[in-house]
Amino acid sequence: MGLFQKIKKLFNKEEIEKIEDVPEEQVAVKLDSPVKEEPIDVDQVVKEYKEYEEKTELKRLEKSKKKREENKKEQQLRDVKVYEKGLTKTRQNFVSRLLELTSKTKRIDDDYFDELEEILIMADIGVHTVMGFMDRLKKRVKAERIEDPEYLKEVIVDELFIIYVNDEVLVNKIQYAKDGPTVILFVGVNGVGKTTTIAKLAWKLKEEGKKVLLVAGDTFRAGATMQLKEWSERVGVSFCGKEEGVDPSSVVFDGVTLAKNENYDVVLVDTAGRLQNKVNLMKELEKINKVIGNLIPGAPQETLLVIDATTGQNGISQAKSFKEITNITGIVLTKLDGTAKGGIVLAIKEEVKVPVKYIGLGERKEDLQVFDIEKYIYGLFKDIL
Numbered sequence: 001m002g003l004f005q006k007i008k009k010l011f012n013k014e015e016i017e018k019i020e021d022v023p024e025e026q027v028a029v030k031l032d033s034p035v036k037e038e039p040i041d042v043d044q045v046v047k048e049y050k051e052y053e054e055k056t057e058l059k060r061l062e063k064s065k066k067k068r069e070e071n072k073k074e075q076q077l078r079d080v081k082v083y084e085k086g087l088t089k090t091r092q093n094f095v096s097r098l099l100e101l102t103s104k105t106k107r108i109d110d111d112y113f114d115e116l117e118e119i120l121i122m123a124d125i126g127v128h129t130v131m132g133f134m135d136r137l138k139k140r141v142k143a144e145r146i147e148d149p150e151y152l153k154e155v156i157v158d159e160l161f162i163i164y165v166n167d168e169v170l171v172n173k174i175q176y177a178k179d180g181p182t183v184i185l186f187v188g189v190n191g192v193g194k195t196t197t198i199a200k201l202a203w204k205l206k207e208e209g210k211k212v213l214l215v216a217g218d219t220f221r222a223g224a225t226m227q228l229k230e231w232s233e234r235v236g237v238s239f240c241g242k243e244e245g246v247d248p249s250s251v252v253f254d255g256v257t258l259a260k261n262e263n264y265d266v267v268l269v270d271t272a273g274r275l276q277n278k279v280n281l282m283k284e285l286e287k288i289n290k291v292i293g294n295l296i297p298g299a300p301q302e303t304l305l306v307i308d309a310t311t312g313q314n315g316i317s318q319a320k321s322f323k324e325i326t327n328i329t330g331i332v333l334t335k336l337d338g339t340a341k342g343g344i345v346l347a348i349k350e351e352v353k354v355p356v357k358y359i360g361l362g363e364r365k366e367d368l369q370v371f372d373i374e375k376y377i378y379g380l381f382k383d384i385l
């Protein structure tokens with residue numbers, strides 16, 4: 001009970017009036033009797049007041065939680081919109097062809113399967129992935145005696161989802177350090193969108209309230225350091241870089257040291273995509289990793305490989321070769337908005353076996369999205385659903 005209520009009760013008007021109503025003799029008796037009135041227990045009052053305050057605080061927290069949930073829901077809807085917009089090209093190509101096939105199909109036969117196979121391959125789902133998919137689909141059609149092409153359309157969406165999920169717990173979340181800075185290394189061939197992705201992610205993390213530092217580890221390409229510096233200013237995060245041509249490991253050393261000393265939450269390290277050959281690249285990444293690991297045991301917590309979705313199957317080969325030279329923990333698939341072959345997400349999962357953690361769906365800072373298979377499927381199939 002709150003203090004106000006307590007006081008109200010203590011000084012209850014009616015009770016006071018009742019006392020006045022007490023007959024004279026009884027009053028005399030009462031006056032003679034020892035005072036039995038309970039003293040006000042100050043500790044109790046304070047305790048109850050505190051409880052009252054806590055309850056009020058709880059109500060306020062509940063209200064703000066509700067507000068946050070509403071905002072989260074609104075954000076979710078906005079994110080779905082980005083997916084929907086970014087996957088327009090793929091949807092128009094892939095899904096409209098699927099719809100066309102369904103409407104002209106009277107019987108599910110070999111011709112139907114052949115055409116479906118072609119549509120999937122054209123969407124860059126990858127021959128290997130498509131073959132496995134077709135086998136499973138044919139088996140399911142047989143076992144469930146599916147004859148209705150309309151229903152089969154739903155089964156196809158379902159099976160595509162299964163390719164991705166594949167009974168695994170999806171780990172698309174970034175692994176953050178328990179304490180101290182989290183270091184995320186970005187690798188990938190030139191022009192795929194590493195620097196832009198770093199800027200987009202920096203903005204996202206800053207919005208979440210994190211203290212972010214960008215480190216210009218690409219000292220190879222002319223202008224790369226400047227480009228990252230400009231981005232850091234645009235999105236409002238800190239920057240660490242040196243002149244062109246210096247050893248990238250020395251920049252990384254300075255950056256990570258600064259992050260440790262000044263309690264940064266996240267360090268995003270840009271690297272050069274273009275080195276003379278694979279061995280050089282491997283050696284350089286090894287050195288960078290060693291420097292980071294010496295300063296912060298267990299770091300880098302993430303090494304994200306950036307792949308340009310418009311390069312299709314070439315991107316898959318890049319992923320396979322990067323996997324051989326360094327420990328890739330996740331993939332960022334950029335420029336999905338610029339391709340009609342958004343099916344590559346599914347191929348990567350199956351052929352490279354590294355989770356896609358982020359996707360780039362445009363050039364604005366808001367266009368980097370945490371990869372979410374459900375939103376992706378929605379973005380692709382909203383016309384069917």
Ligand SMILES: Nc1nc2c(ncn2[C@@H]2O[C@H](COP(=O)(O)OP(=O)(O)OP(=O)(O)O)[C@@H](O)[C@H]2O)c(=O)[nH]1
Pocket residue numbers: 188189190191192193194195196197218221224272273274334335336337338359360361362363367
């Ligand atoms: N449409 C679209 N364009 C993108 C996306 N991500 C990056 N880009 C564009 O791709 C181009 C190359 O991006 P960068 O970030 O400079 O690529 P990089 O990998 O750092 O390139 P190097 O430093 O040369 O190795 C830029 O014009 C970006 O705006 C995306 O998700 N969608």
Ligand SMILES: [Mg+2]
Pocket residue numbers: 194195196218224270
């Ligand atoms: Mg770059």
